[in-house]
Amino acid sequence: xxxxxxxxxxxxxxxGALVLLRCNYSSSVPPYLFWYVQYPNQGLQLLLKYTSAxxxxxxxxxxxxxxxxxxxxxxxxxxxxxxxDAAEYFCAVRxxxxxxxxxxxxxxxxxxx
Amino acid sequence: GAVVSQHPSWVIxxxxxxxxxxxxxxxxxxxxxxxxxxFPKQSLMLMATSNEGSKATYEQxxxxxxxxxNHASLTLSTLTVTSAHPEDSSFYICSARDRPGGSxxxxxxxxxxxxxx
Numbered sequence: 020x021x022x023x024x025x026x027x028x029x030x031x032x033x034x035g036a037l038v039l040l041r042c043n044y045s046s047s048v049p050p051y052l053f054w055y056v057q058y059p060n061q062g063l064q065l066l067l068k069y070t071s072a073x074x075x076x077x078x079x080x081x082x083x084x085x086x087x088x089x090x091x092x093x094x095x096x097x098x099x100x101x102x103x104d105a106a107e108y109f110c111a112v113r114x115x116x117x118x119x120x121x122x123x124x125x126x127x128x129x130x131x132x
Numbered sequence: 133g134a135v136v137s138q139h140p141s142w143v144i145x146x147x148x149x150x151x152x153x154x155x156x157x158x159x160x161x162x163x164x165x166x167x168x169x170x171f172p173k174q175s176l177m178l179m180a181t182s183n184e185g186s187k188a189t190y191e192q193x194x195x196x197x198x199x200x201x202n203h204a205s206l207t208l209s210t211l212t213v214t215s216a217h218p219e220d221s222s223f224y225i226c227s228a229r230d231r232p233g234g235s236x237x238x239x240x241x242x243x244x245x246x247x248x249x
Contacts, residue, residue: 055240061242061243062136062240062241063176063225063227064240119181120238122175124175
């Protein structure tokens, strides 16, 4: 079975500061890993995904994530936070290309001016 | 990019009535669609998985007679909440997956806010 744990249900940063959202996964097979963003009253938008190619994955809006097998982690980062980055972020794992997604509990990112 | 739409985006209904929510894949064919429920400040909870032309597979604890799912075509799935009660008030999100041979990517709809009074 696959699972993800997002450390920190709330993260607060200042505008221009580094954003680091943590995600650790558990999987019996090499996983597919995803980060999604959700703005209030909206669906999920894919930020980036890892599918066993490059371990450093670049996504939209300046976000990137690094797959570290030794640490079973897939943390999301952005060098400089923008006010528009304030949203809920979900890490998700999928065991195979055809299996279902399993979501983490989410991290609410607040960006302070 | 692939687009999934939901209709309506929000609905208010009275207790005891039924509500139908539509999920459409606009520019791709979706063999499989997923229905999620999300309570405030919580993650997405998978309710059921539906494959075109067959019965939906419900997750444990989800009442199949209350949450009727129909996936009649490769671009449309519907969720009907029957005899709705206030505790059914929630944010419902559908997701459509590209067909085999495609990317297997899951694309999410914008969600439907259901309020039962």
